[in-house]
Amino acid sequence: MRLTPQQVSDIVRLTHEHIHPQAKIWLFGSRVDDNARGGDIDLYIETPAIDDPGMAKIRLRLAFEDTWGECKVDLVLHQQTNPEQPIHVLARTEGIRLV
Incomplete structure (x- = not known):
């Protein structure tokens, strides 16, 4: 995994x-x-259901930029109340769980 321990901590927090x-x-x-x-x-x-997923993603992207400076982070957000898509399965099976 090509993330530093600090990056992982920042992502989770x-x-x-x-x-x-x-x-x-x-x-x-x-x-x-x-x-x-x-x-x-x-x-x-x-995640469980959240009120405004689009705005939540924007806030998270801005928080990453405030923390790391300009960075390229792609976010796939899946609320557990919504149907699962193939990208969700792929990310879980081929990815590394951080938390």
């Missing part, structure tokens, strides 16, 4: 603060491959 305190988080995509280089930080976030 900020996601719980801006999305939901019970959110489950997976890293997926190229950052799970230790041999790859570069790449966005792809996060799959599974």
